[in-house]
Amino acid sequence: MSKKRLIQYLSTTGICAAITVYYIVSRGLGGKSVAEVFRILADGFTIPALLVGSLGLMMIIADTGTLDGVVYGMQTAFKMLTFQFVSKKKPMNYGEFKEQREENRRERRENGGGFGYLVVVSGVFLLFSVVFVLLFYKYSA
Numbered sequence: 001m002s003k004k005r006l007i008q009y010l011s012t013t014g015i016c017a018a019i020t021v022y023y024i025v026s027r028g029l030g031g032k033s034v035a036e037v038f039r040i041l042a043d044g045f046t047i048p049a050l051l052v053g054s055l056g057l058m059m060i061i062a063d064t065g066t067l068d069g070v071v072y073g074m075q076t077a078f079k080m081l082t083f084q085f086v087s088k089k090k091p092m093n094y095g096e097f098k099e100q101r102e103e104n105r106r107e108r109r110e111n112g113g114g115f116g117y118l119v120v121v122s123g124v125f126l127l128f129s130v131v132f133v134l135l136f137y138k139y140s141a
Contacts, residue, residue: 002112012121016048020125023047035140042132049125056118063105063115065098072097 001009023044029037061067072094079091092100108114 005112005117008117009121012052012117013124016052016121016125019048019051020044033139035136038132038136038139042129042136045125045129045132049122049129051122052118053122053126056115056122059115059118065101065105068098068101069094071101 021044024040027040027044029040032040076091
């Protein structure tokens with residue numbers, strides 16, 4: 001595993017862990033029954049898993065080029081609203097924009113870039129969440 005990929009995994013895991021710890025501390029575990037503790041732990045692991053997992057899936061979908069038209073439209077509208085079309089440089093048409101985006105994607109893929117690490121980390125957190133849900137059901141009955 002490359003150093004860059006390791007940093008991506010560690011930083012994503014750190015962010016998810018921080019969200020989990022924040023949720024658990026905000027709910028407090030003191031004076032709760034065992035079932036309630038497992039419920040809080042399950043919720044604490046589910047929240048970052050769903051947030052990061054959905055972000056990762058959205059990034060993977062956006063990386064396919066499906067949303068290039070929307071991005072081009074938003075950038076063009078922003079440039080028109082901020083008077084950036086007044087410059088002497090000719091604005092990029094949609095075909096040039098598509099080629100540039102595809103070239104950027106190709107470079108990123110050749111360098112080992114991707115967004116699968118977000119889905120993997122969220123899957124691990126979701127697995128912990130399922131374990132705590134099962135423990136919750138075991139102790140709540």
